[in-house]
Amino acid sequence: MALSFLFPKTRLQSPTIAEDGAWVFFGGAFKTYAVSSDDSDGSFTSRQIFTHSNPYTGNGRASTATPPYHWHLYQTERFFVNSGVLCYLLDGKEGKLKAGESVEIVPGRWHTFWSDPEAGVDLDVNITVRGGPNPGFDEKFVRNFYGYLSSCTMQEIAPNPIQMLNFMYHADVVLEMPLNIGRVANYALGNWVGWLGGFKSEYPEFSEEKAK
Numbered sequence: 340m341a342l343s344f345l346f347p348k349t350r351l352q353s354p355t356i357a358e359d360g361a362w363v364f365f366g367g368a369f370k371t372y373a374v375s376s377d378d379s380d381g382s383f384t385s386r387q388i389f390t391h392s393n394p395y396t397g398n399g400r401a402s403t404a405t406p407p408y409h410w411h412l413y414q415t416e417r418f419f420v421n422s423g424v425l426c427y428l429l430d431g432k433e434g435k436l437k438a439g440e441s442v443e444i445v446p447g448r449w450h451t452f453w454s455d456p457e458a459g460v461d462l463d464v465n466i467t468v469r470g471g472p473n474p475g476f477d478e479k480f481v482r483n484f485y486g487y488l489s490s491c492t493m494q495e496i497a498p499n500p501i502q503m504l505n506f507m508y509h510a511d512v513v514l515e516m517p518l519n520i521g522r523v524a525n526y527a528l529g530n531w532v533g534w535l536g537g538f539k540s541e542y543p544e545f546s547e548e549k550a551k
C-alpha cells in the first residue's frame with residue numbers, strides 16, 4: 340500500500356443494472372446475471388450473454404470479453420448453453436457446444452471460451468462452479484473483473500497486469516504464462532506487489548449501491 344503512488348490507477352466506471360436484473364458491461368455488449376449460489380456445496384452459477392454483433396464480444400477468441408487461457412486451482416466448472424454457439428479450447432483442443440449441450444472442466448485443465456462468430460446469434464450460457472476452500476470464481480469476481488476490464492476498454496486504456504493478476508490470485512485462477520510461471524506470478528505479483536501497489540480484488544464502484 341505504501342508504494343501505491345508508483346502505480347497509476349484507472350478511473351473506474353460503475354456498470355449499470357438493467358430492468359431485468361442484468362449487470363451490463365462494455366456499453367451493453369456483455370450482460371451477467373447471478374442465477375444461484377449454494378453455500379452447502381460452494382456452487383455459484385452465472386448466466387452470461389455475449390452480443391454477437393459487437394466487437395467486444397462478437398470477434399471470436401480475440402473478443403475483449405473472452406477470458407484468457409487459464410485453469411482453476413480448486414473449482415470444477417460447467418458450461419451449459421441456453422442459446423447460441425459456444426466455442427471452447429480445452430487442453431489445446433477446440434470444441435463447440437450448441438443449445439442444450441454442456442461440458443464440465445475439472446481443476447487443473449487449461450481452458451477458455453468465446454461466442455462463435457459464425458453463428459450470427461448471441462451466446463447465452465450458464466457457468467456453474469463448485470468446490471474448493473475459497474469462493475474463487477463468484478459473483479464478486481464477475482462484477483469486479485469485468486467491471487475493471489470494461490472500465491479500461493471504454494476509456495481505451497490497457498488493463499494493468501498487476502491488477503489482473505491480483506484478481507486471478509484471489510479467484511484461485513492461474514493464467515497461461517511463459518515458462519509456466521502463472522501460479523508464481525499470482526503470488527509474487529498479484530498478491531505481494533498488488534498489495535504494495537494498492538490494488539484490490541473488490542472495489543466499491545462495482546457494488547450494487549454504485550451500480551444503481
